Amino acid sequence: MSGGVDSSVAALLLKQKGYDVIGIFMKNWDDTDENGVCTATEDYEDVVRVANQIGIPYYAVNFEKQYWDRVFSYFLAEYKAGRTPNPDVMCNKEIKFKAFLDHALSLGADYVATGHYARTERREGKTLMIRAADQNKDQTYFLNQLSQEQISRVLFPLGDLEKPQVRAIAREHHLATAGKKDSTGICFIGERNFKEFLSHYLPACRGEIRTIDGELKGYHDGLMYYTNGQRQGLGIGGPGGPWFVCGKDVKRNILYVAPGADHPALYSQGLIAEKVNWISGAPEKNVFHCTAKFRYRQKDRPVTVHVRPDNRLEVVFDQPEWAITPGQAVVFYQNEICLGGATIGTILNQGTDAAIDFVDSAPL
Amino acid sequence: MDPIYLDHAATTPIDPEVLDVMADTYKNVIGNPSSIHSFGRQARRIIDDARDTIAKYIGAESREIVFTSGGTEGDNMAIIGAALASRKFGKHIITTKVEHHGVFRTCEYLESLGFDVDYLDVDRTGRISVDDLKKKLRDDTILVTIMYGNNEVGTIQPIQDIAHLLASHQALFHTDAVQAFGTEDMDVKDTPIDLLSMTGHKIGGPKGIGFLYIREGVSLTTMTHGGEQERKRRAGTQNVPAIAGLGRAVELVRDRQPERIGRYLEERRTLLDTLDAEHVGYRVNGNPDHFLPQILNLYFPGTNIETLLTKLDLAGVAVSSGSACTAGSVEPSHVLTAMFGQDAPETRSSVRISFGSGLRLEQIKEAGNVIAQSVRELVGIGQD
Secondary structure (H helix, E strand, O other): OOOOOOHHHHHHHHHHOOOOOOEEEEEOOOOOOOOOOOHHHHHHHHHHHHHHHHHHOEEEEEOOHHHHHHHHHHHHHHHHHOOOHHHHHHHHHHHHHHHHHHHHOOOOOOOOOOOOOOEEEEOEEEEEEEEOOOOOOOHHHHHHOOOOOHHHOOOOOOOOOOOOHHHHHHHOOOOOOOOOOOOOOOOOOOOHHHHHHOOOOOOOOOOOEEEEOOOOOEEEOHHHHOOOOOOOOOOOOOOOOOOEEEEEOOOEEEEHHHHHHHOHHHHHEEEEEEEEOOOOOOOOOOOEEEEEEEEOOOOOEEEEEOOOOOOOEEEEEEEEEEEOOOOOEEEEEEEEEEEEEOOOOOOOOOOOOOOOOOOOOOOE | OEEEEEEEOOOOOOOHHHHHHHHHHHHOOOOOOOOOOOOHHHHHOOOOOOOOHHHOOOOOOOHHHEEEEOHHHHHHHHHHOOOOHHHOOOOOOEOOOOHHHHHHHHHHHHHHOOEEEEOOOOOOOOOOHHHHHHHHHOOOEEEEEOOOOOOOEEEOOOHHHHHHOOOOOOEEEEEEEEOOOOOOOOOOOOOOOEEEEEEEEHHOOOOOEEEEOOOOOOOOOOOOOOOHOOOOOOOOOHHHHHHHHHHHHHHHHHHHHHHHHHHHHHHHHHHHHHHHHOOOOOOEOOOOOEEEEOOOEEOOOOOOOHHHHHHHOOOOOEEEOEEEOOOEEOOOHHHHHHHOOOOOOOHHEEEEOOOOOOHHHHHHHHHHHHHHHHHHHHHHOOOO
């Protein structure tokens, strides 16, 4: 239980169904400020209130060390490599459905339930991950790295509900979290200034901003602060704009920009992905057609997946895609089934000068 | 199985006789003890009687007892009050690394005001060395605050020796006696203690009441401002029914002290015997000679404290560990850290079991079996 409305209602629904429910709060990050205020404290207070309202025991568990070692270190390493990591995917894989799952199992639990919007289904001896009924809230994108073993131990009580229904249930039962705002942003950064946060952990190295044709346009504060497709905060103007980030040369510390949202440098025809996970086993064919998401809440796009002998994937888009971001997850779907996903490594862009080390990144 | 409460060091159930006195007071005594009419006099009589009982029990004069809301308030009042009142004589304070947060954090606060605080090390049993204290004493030391008995591991400090050492020094001596009160004999006539704080709810008394003993002639800067209650040392209308209850609770520990200590030792022996019979690996954290009988701190190698505590609670055994952080998770105990070092396994794998007089020995055995079973299930599970 996170202290949010979703996990509160998830706990309530299970309790109503007759499960023997135990609420556990995870503390993964310490953001105690100089006044001793820590967001985890507030969230835990909400867990306590809701758990008492529902009538279930509540506990906390500290995974700060595991979170630092397995999620935050990855997060920094990816930024260092010029990519844009997805800590939520990693947190699900390593913490919520690993460290936390292990903890729950060692306490004698049969299942771990979370407030994620997703569904699972047993079919032919396998557990499948199915999109949530609420297509707008579906969170299977973030769950793409889970294994069979993991999801066979998981319950998603909210999978069949729409978010407004969840709020209504919380209100109907006067749960303390009924009116609580959904959390936004990366959990350990919260509402704080991202640039400032990152600067505490990674040295920012100023460098050149060049157009895709090689013209010097200005200077950036550090490549890690920029993401493909970004328009705001570049500090460059002048004729020919607006300018969009279209690539990074990490070795030479150069940020590349392209004029106008429609510039071909922002589009790509495919990508190479690594760290592949198939939730219910590898696909039968090495080449197949399915749909994919390259970012959360994006509409599915038709793609052809080529499973390469080195276990990487070459994903070819039916239509060119705009501002694909290395480090983010590419997640595959066959209709309602989430097949699994991988980390976006290299972008395939036929229209770009190969001399520029364009958006390429060294394998992790 | 009914849950078994083995966390009496956190708080004790109220003694029915205490409750009776409080209920009578709530029902029959309506006055404010500061009022000068008959109702006020009736209330005043009750708090004065309680004050006399308490004073007599610790060898003090009644006027040396100030009622507080409990241990933490007493600690704050004594430490901050003494430090501010003695500022002209120096700014050096000595305490230990194993104090309750009521003392520890108060000393940290004084550091932020410019006071200079030394935190004494302890040995692996949790005891300070008086020689160490002697070495740390300076001409400008104004206060030494050292707990009587530790709330986590039960180790008793050499209070007599400390008090006698300080008798010839300007420094005031405060002791947090919250955990030791009621099982240890404390006589402030024999032992020159200047300030002693305690609370009611660890001895079968009500929550929200305690007292601070302030030796005649010791001046404290007052923290609360208002009326002239408690000889101007603690403003605010006294909690008459709670004070009546505290008085009764002190009478009860006074009258039953030897039986209670015997009982705790028996419970302690029963639990350890059960664990031994189950062949569970453990070590006792604390001092084998100087310990509070109601506290037993055990190290279970290879377990993770959060998992163990949760498991025990789910199985119906209520014990505890150092202290929870405000977000509910268990922080490594500063006491065990002081005893065994930063990141020592004892700091992550120890629980505190604390006994009370209302327990049946079968319950202790049952709890011992549950603990043994839970520890066995956890040992060997990877805890990285």
